[in-house]
Amino acid sequence: MKLTIPDYIQSIDPYVPGKPLEALEREYGISDSVKLASNENPLGPSPKAVAAIRDSLATLHRYPDGAGHRLIRKIADVNGVSPSNVVIGNGSDDIIALLVRALVRPGDRVIVPRPSFLMYDITATAAGATVDDVPLRAMAMDLDAMAGRVCADTRLVFVCNPNNPTGTVVSRSDFQRFMDRLPEDVVVVVDEAYIEFARNGDCLKTGQPADLNRPLVTLRTFSKAYGLAGLRVGYGIMPAALAEVLNRVRQPFNVNAVAQAAAAAALDDRDFLEQTVSLVHRGLDDMYAALDRLGLHYFKSEANFFLIDVGRSAEAVFEKMLRQGVIVRSMHAYGFPTFIRINVGLESENRRFVRALESVLQE
Numbered sequence: 001m002k003l004t005i006p007d008y009i010q011s012i013d014p015y016v017p018g019k020p021l022e023a024l025e026r027e028y029g030i031s032d033s034v035k036l037a038s039n040e041n042p043l044g045p046s047p048k049a050v051a052a053i054r055d056s057l058a059t060l061h062r063y064p065d066g067a068g069h070r071l072i073r074k075i076a077d078v079n080g081v082s083p084s085n086v087v088i089g090n091g092s093d094d095i096i097a098l099l100v101r102a103l104v105r106p107g108d109r110v111i112v113p114r115p116s117f118l119m120y121d122i123t124a125t126a127a128g129a130t131v132d133d134v135p136l137r138a139m140a141m142d143l144d145a146m147a148g149r150v151c152a153d154t155r156l157v158f159v160c161n162p163n164n165p166t167g168t169v170v171s172r173s174d175f176q177r178f179m180d181r182l183p184e185d186v187v188v189v190v191d192e193a194y195i196e197f198a199r200n201g202d203c204l205k206t207g208q209p210a211d212l213n214r215p216l217v218t219l220r221t222f223s224k225a226y227g228l229a230g231l232r233v234g235y236g237i238m239p240a241a242l243a244e245v246l247n248r249v250r251q252p253f254n255v256n257a258v259a260q261a262a263a264a265a266a267l268d269d270r271d272f273l274e275q276t277v278s279l280v281h282r283g284l285d286d287m288y289a290a291l292d293r294l295g296l297h298y299f300k301s302e303a304n305f306f307l308i309d310v311g312r313s314a315e316a317v318f319e320k321m322l323r324q325g326v327i328v329r330s331m332h333a334y335g336f337p338t339f340i341r342i343n344v345g346l347e348s349e350n351r352r353f354v355r356a357l358e359s360v361l362q363e
């Protein structure tokens with residue numbers, strides 16, 4: 001076959017997701033394995049969302065509400081903004097893609113922190129943009145350096161707060177200083193996929209009514225704290241003029257009917273959210289204590305995951321952990337060749353992880 005593929009497409013390394021449990025069990029012939037690799041909710045989906053999913057099944061012969069009225073109204077109410085400020089997507093990945101499609105022409109520039117969520121780079125590169133990476137400083141976003149990279153061709157700047165994979169946060173005052181330095185035609189995207197878990201009182205939280213007077217987009221997702229990763233729902237909060245542009249370039253039914261019903265119900269399930277957040281906080285503290293006992297070096301996090309420096313090849317540790325039935329994420333592709341990232345699981349899963357890691361590191 002003779003395909004003509006643009007160089008910038010050829011240059012993309014595909015996104016490598018966390019290994020699915022089912023794949024581990026099939027390949028290694030084991031059962032009862034544990035996945036702590038994709039920052040998913042260990043409690044499962046919200047029971048209210050599951051009930052709403054069941055109720056939605058009888059009308060699956062109908063197209064979804066393409067305008068997402070009910071879900072958008074709820075998201076707007078919860079955040080104290082207007083429905084005209086909300087765009088929903090097939091995961092927040094979809095909103096990232098819509099922003100790039102609407103704002104970035106080939107040859108334009110996009111600023112991303114590194115290491116951070118790889119989809120910013122992949123999506124911008126796929127649009128023919130030039131990606132300007134800005135290394136983290138002391139594991140955190142270096143907003144001064146990011147502002148310093150802005151030039152006339154810069155269209156988008158991505159900020160991940162808390163940052164995946166380091167779990168660090170941006171403070172409100174640092175962010176204010178950063179915004180004050182940016183020209184008005186640069187859109188800042190703050191990805192708050194893990195904001196529900198942040199305990200640090202200085203942590204920036206955008207998506208407030210006062211953020212709508214400037215070119216700022218807040219991304220949120222139902223994939224983590226709300227336990228609906230498999231359904232694919234996320235949203236953006238942004239000035240209405242920008243939301244209107246995104247609505248022109250999205251697919252008319254980009255969020256399916258089941259996902260819309262489930263996400264609306266999950267937003268109402270405050271008990272489930274509180275249970276999830278407190279489970280994560282307890283789990284983090286328990287695992288930090290266990291790793292202290294093992295003398296391992298780890299990085300405290302404001303999200304539902306954290307990094308551990310295993311002091312040897314993370315890829316090798318990942319493989320050996322698989323044999324113990326525990327899926328972790330090697331940070332090799334993120335430029336941390338001796339780090340693994342794990343998310344908080346159920347108490348029993350956390351203990352299983354610590355035992356498996358101890359035995360792998362003693363081999």
Ligand SMILES: *Cc1c(COP(=O)(O)O)cnc(C)c1O
Nearest residue numbers: 091092093117164193221223234
């Ligand atoms: C998991 C994650 C998302 C969420 O992606 P969805 O497409 O909504 O599942 C977004 N940003 C970051 C940083 C993430 O880690």
